[in-house]
Amino acid sequence: MSEIEKKREMSGLQERLRMFEEFRIAKNKILSQDDFMEVTIKDKKTGEIKKKKMLLKSGWRKIKLFFGISSEILEIKREKDGDKIIYMCKARVSAPSGMSAEAVGICSSDEPGKSNMPEYILSSIAQTRAINKAIADLVGADFDEEIDIEKLSEEDLDISHIEPHSKSEKALPSDKTKLVSLIFGMIHEIEGKISRTEIFSKIKDSLGIPKDQNIKITQLDIDQLKKVESILRSEIQNLKAKETENFF
Template sequence: MANEVVNQEGINKVVDVESAKAEWKAYQQLCKELLNDSDYQEYRQKTKDGFIFKKFPKKSAWAKLGRAFNVNTEIIGKEFVLTKTGETREAYYCIRATLPNGRTVESDGSCSRHEKGKGEATSHTIRSTAKTRATNRAISELIGAGEVSAEELDPNFHNGEKVKSNDVDLIEAEAHVAESGFTTADKLEEDDSKPVINNYVKSIAKQVIIGGHKPIRHLMTLKAKGCVKRGEIAEEYLEDILAFIDANCPEKIDEEEG
């Protein structure tokens, strides 16, 4: 299961509040001392009150933090979907990150040629982006930060507008929410039989949530069809995506009424 602590042997499961606070403080101090502006990508993010500017750590940031915490990463699984000409169309990676004390987290990441801005990308770029996303997420979850990385920013929210601020290119986008998107339906995280479909459904759920709604079945279905119509997802995946939504997404979530 992605983004889950899978091994805690030898670790006291009773939370020591003071130790947890000390570890979090140490993490924040490391970020201040190890990272600089080049380790962040600044994005303009739309909120209900207007636009705000937020910084998200890039691959270089997680590499530095990983070395500081002595994190070991390894590939647990990978899957590639190829075009008729042999180019990589979709890539999926599962990465395991481990601390010296044995604590382990496995996280996944994917990349698709159907993402905006990836249409002309090379096979290497598609695969390396998927690997980077999985690695960043695994390190982030492992050291307790849970921060969204710059590479995880959802291209589906890219509207093509670029602006300049302090000589940094800013792309108008919304970030992936940290969690999977579904507030119920545990099957979403458990079903790894079709990782590409799994990833698309999670991405659709995040779009629904960022839009201020709950990922109930009819909204998910409408959003999925809209993504296909706009060319963000290949039409050949629609049937499997809708079947996945029908099997895992509830018709109603009580919180929707509150």
């Protein structure tokens, strides 16, 4: 290895250590408890109960903005195995300093709650997972990737740690987590075409919630979630219709 290559490697190492240290200091200031979701998972083999802290999309967005991280999708693959559809996405994220990281995200139709999901949502989830994993690698994040609770089966998941305010909820926990997961995917799909502010303004209008009041999708009850899902589905159909009109 030449002297120039050694200096370049040392410079890259120092930059990565600096970013790790910045994240260690900054994460307690830029992230709040609202950016996390705690779940309790039961190990099928040992029966051991473990707590996991999941970072929500809002948290990943804060990290991305704080460090000025940009992202790009390098590759998206679609595979079919019998009735199962699998989307694999490779993403790269880069910091202003030139540091970058790559990761792969996968989403399959055989995951709990995804058997009837439209393929564009499966693809979108795979992209989100790839980007978030790459961000975690880049900054040295020490928590689990974005809300993947839908990958767990009901016997693996103690839902009481996710929804402490919904003990009287009549719907099965899996029904609610499926809806929440679906809604997050639909919002992710729409926000590339209309602003997030406009999306939530429509949601608030449909639920009769004042525009100046903050809402959290995870705290809505099952009936409200169904209404939100219906609104977003209509919005997606309208956007597709407009795209078709513009095409012709």
